[in-house]
Each structure stands twice: as structure tokens, then as C-alpha cells.
Amino acid sequence: MPPVGAKGMTDDRYAPYQDFLGVPAGAKPTRPARAAILPIPYDLTTSYQPGARRGPLAILEASTHLETFDDELGRETWEEVGIETLAAVVPDTAGPAPTLDRIERVAHDVVSSGRFLVGLGGEHSVTAPLVRAARSKHPDLGVLQLDAHADLRDSFEGSPHNHACVMHRVIDDGVALAQVGIRSLTGEERKLIRELGICTVFAPEAVGAPVESWIGRVLSALPEDVYVTVDLDAFDPAVMPATGTPEPGGLDWYRALAVLREVALRKRIVGFDVVELAPIPGNVAPDFLAAKLVYRLLGYAFLLERNAR
Secondary structure: OOOEOOOOOEOOOOOOOOOHHHOOHHHOOOOOOOEEEEEEOOOOOOOOOOOHHHHHHHHHHHHOOOOOEEOOOOEEHHHHHOEEEOOOOOOOOOOHHHHHHHHHHHHHHHHHOOOEEEEEEOOHHHHHHHHHHHHOOOOOOEEEEEOOEOOOOOOEOOEOOOHHHHHHHHHHOOOEEEEEEEOEOOHHHHHHHHHHOOEEEEHHHHHHOOHHHOHHHHHHHOOOEEEEEEEHHHEOOOOOOOEOOOOOOOEOHHHHHHHHHHHHHHOEEEEEEEEOEOOEOOEOHHHHHHHHHHHHHHHHHHHOHHHOO
16 A cells, blocks of 8 residues: 555655554544554563564554555544554563563553553563553453463563463453463463463364354453453464464464454453564564554454444
8 A cells, every 4th residue: 555645645755664554644634543552662571482572663564554444344444543653662671570660651641641552562461561551441341362372370480570471460450351262371370260260262162163152251251341462372373473482273364353353342442452473584474464453453443333432
């Protein structure tokens, strides 16, 4: 899609690669943006393949090549919603805890301003402070997690702020949780799921059974307001190889969208993040998938009949 100038003429510049969709300033809606994209280039606790810190910029660049007309929704989401890309959160070199505190402060400012929060990771540990910020406005929200891993360790590699612990931090805050696509976890995590009654749709069922046969359990586990976190390793590595910890046997594009669409129709999505993209040089397909997922989720959150704002 060539960038369009303020008068509808093709702009002779490349779209700016650090702005979601790269729409020139003169072509953007004049009303205040309702959605704010927050890049978080952080992967300090990555335990296998590093590179998620490069994910946000790769998503932003890929987004500048999206067709802005959403063929599923039949709408120009960016025109109706208004999307602002914020400056990236710079990690604190003092370590994970101060970095996550910084993320929460910045995200809280976004939420308190009335804008819809979209986090671009970065590793999955960034979700916990984003959820805390979203709860400042939506205190009774629940979290829908699409992921290959349970991420319910209490501590990993000496840190409770490790990416493998993020969902434990979420439930520590008393937040309802539903998980879809899980196919890698420890015995302790499986025990915790059973003890706490966490709604977990493991990958063999999530992939092999019709969505309508199990989505009711997910919807029942979630309150009215839902924050969505998508770890991109929820997708099968055949379509999403660019993650730090790929696991075979995951979701495909249409199965993931079916889950997200159903939740958007039956609940109210109040924020989301897409995390764990570790770009592979020369392979831009995963970057493009992540960017299109962000755009489609924005459409679901704002433009589906149930969620129309």
C-alpha cells in the first residue's frame, strides 16, 4: 500500500517505519486517537533464543505494508479508531523489576488518558505491568492468554520477573485467567492449574476440536472486561518460527482469529499485547503476521458489533 498524502495523492516518501501503519501526519484523522501503540523493546530474561527486543520495530515496519482496509470487517480501522504510536519504553539497566515498574508507569499514563492500550513486546514479562495499568481503569478485568507455555512458574532462573513467570504474577494480583494453546509446562504448573481451577485449553483440544466445542469454557472463566495477551509462540512454528521458544503443534492463523473474534463478540476487550516476536533476518512473514494480528485485534476491539465503541 503506497502511503497517501493529505489530499489523497501518493506521497513520494517512504512511510515512517516507527509509526504503526506509517500513515503520513497530514492523512491521519484530526480527532484524538483512541488507541495507543506502546513499543517495549525488552528481552533481558529471555531463556533460549534472544531477539524479542527487536520485535516492536519489526512489527511497526511490517505494518507500513499492510492494506489498511480490513477485508474481514469491511472497514478502514485506522480511520474509524485513530491510532497513535508512542515512544518506546526504554529498559532500565538496573534490572527487570525497575524496568517493569517503568512500563507500568508509562502504561498507566496511557490508560488514565482514556486511550486503549496496545503493547508490543518484547518478552512476555511485560504483560504483568500492562495488565496492572489496565486494571486501574477496569478493576474487574480478566486475562485471555494465547500461548504455547503456561508461564505459571513462581520463579525461574532466580527471578520472579522472568518471562516464564508472567501469568503467575497476573494471578497473584487476583486476576481471572483463561489460557488457550498451551503445550509446554512443568508438573508444578499443571498442579497449580488444577488446584486453582484455571481454565486451560491445551493445544491438542484447541487445535484438534471445533472452537465451538470448548470456547464456552473460556467465556465462562472470563469476566465482562478482558485484556488479551498473545505470545506469538501460540502459533505453530510452521507459520510463526520467529519466537524465542518455539513449540510444535500450535494454532494456525484462522483458528487464532476464531478464538479472538468469539471473545470480542461475547466480551469487551479493553486492551491487549502481542509479544515474543524475535525477528529472523531475511524472513519477514512472521513480522507481517504479527502486524496484521495487531491491526485485526484493534478492529475486533472497536468495530465488531458487540464491541463497537
